[in-house]
Amino acid sequence: MDQQAGASTASDEAGTHRRITSFVQQRNxxxxxxxxxxxxxxTAFGLDVADVVSGLVPYDPPAWFGRRAPLxxxxxxxxxxxTALQAAAAPEVDHLAVEVFEPGLAxxxxxxxEAGLTNLRLLRGxxxxxxxxxVPPGSLTEVRIFFPDPWPKRRHHKRRLVQPAFVTLVASRLAPGGVLHLATDWAHYAAQMRAVCSGEPLLENxxxxxxxxxxxxxxxxxTKFERRALAEGRDVRDLVFRRISAPHPQPPN
Ligand SMILES: C[S@@+](CC[C@H](N)C(=O)[O-])C[C@H]1O[C@@H](n2cnc3c(N)ncnc32)[C@H](O)[C@@H]1O
Incomplete structure (x- = not known):
């Protein structure tokens, strides 16, 4: 599959390559x-992304959920x-939550x-x-990214998750008609998301x-993040982009 989509690398002083990630791995x-x-x-509800990526365990949502459903x-x-509220509200849809923060997954x-949910599985990584x-191309009904880490300092903007290569990757994994739903309370990041998604030929607002x-x-x-943002006077922006079947033809120059 695409080798570099969604990831970027930087060289440190020793000349070795390290990947820029959108998160900080912490021991919590x-x-x-x-x-x-x-x-x-x-073991019943979770898998490690590393094990799935290495092929140690299969990525097979229908087998994991025991049915074929929108994903x-x-x-x-x-x-x-x-996540839990949305899964409870849509029992006919299966939900995968991917997170690196272990206490959050716990x-x-x-x-x-507590809610007895059967349509939600977790991936750590x-x-x-x-x-x-x-994730096979065209296999997802929806991708949700709510309040991603804003990386507010200018020198950290490269760590933001929503970048052109990442959005191209997400768009390719959505089924035609599938949606990418984003929400953030950081005005600068919201504008970046809108620009990046608007520039992706497979998505329309x-x-x-x-x-x-x-x-x-x-x-x-x-969510808690949202309540805090609103209390601190920041506006929350939602963006919903739809995957189209093929890029719109560009007008001739
Ligand atoms: C600011 S929190 C928002 C959490 C939640 N969406 C909410 O609205 O309450 C962003 C989360 O994204 C996770 N994250 C960032 N980059 C990620 C990645 N590439 N893969 C999985 N999780 C990631 C972080 O660990 C963090 O818990």
């Missing part, structure tokens, strides 16, 4: 409750506040348990690797507003 300790949930539930992929599910396992290496924003879709629940 799980609370007692999270550890308990992890020990009980991870939503959420990137960076955090503690899974909206928290989501607890939510799965980098969503870019999963998309690039294992579903918004009818002149500025291209979409009012918060009824299905997206408010």
């Amino acid at each position: 300790r799980l609370t007692e409750g999270q550890t308990h949930a992890w020990d009980r539930l991870w 939503v992929l959420e990137i960076g599910s955090g503690t899974g506040e909206s 928290q989501l396992l607890m939510r799965i348990d 980098d969503a870019v690797d999963l998309l690039r290496e294992r 579903t918004s009818t507003a002149a500025d291209g924003w979409t009012p918060q879709p009824a299905g997206r629940p408010e």
Whole structure:
């Protein structure tokens, strides 16, 4: 599959190549409750992206869920506040949540348990690797990215997840008619998302507003990040882009 889509590399002073990621890998300790949930539930509901990418375990959603259903992929599910609510609200749809933050995944396992969800599975690791290496083209009904890390400092903008190569990768994995739903409370990142997605030939903006924003879709629940942003006076922007079958023909020069 595409070798470089969605990833970028930089050379450090020793001349070795390291990949720029959209996250910082931290060693976070799980609370007692999270550890308990992890020990009980991870093998039933979770997989490591590295194991899927290496081929140690298959990427096979119909086998994992035990049925063939529309498939939503959420990137960076955090503690899974909206993930669990959206999965509960759409039992006919299967949901994959990809996250690197282990306590967040553990928290989501607890939510799965509490709500008795059967249509949600978790993947621990980098969503870019999963998309690039294992998710077949045209296989996703929806990709959700809610409140991705904003990397507000200018010198860190290159770490932002939503970049042209990444959006091209996501668009290729969506089925025609499938949607990419983005939300952020950082005005600069929102403008970057709108520009990058508008520049992707396989996507079209579903918004009818002149500025291209979409009012918060009824299905997206408010999260902790969102409440904090609103309390701090930042506006939240939603963007919903649809995958088209083939790029619109360009007018001749
Ligand atoms: C600011 S949090 C938002 C969490 C959640 N979406 C919400 O709205 O509450 C962004 C999350 O994205 C995760 N993340 C960033 N890049 C990622 C990647 N490439 N693959 C998987 N998760 C990623 C981070 O670990 C972090 O938990």
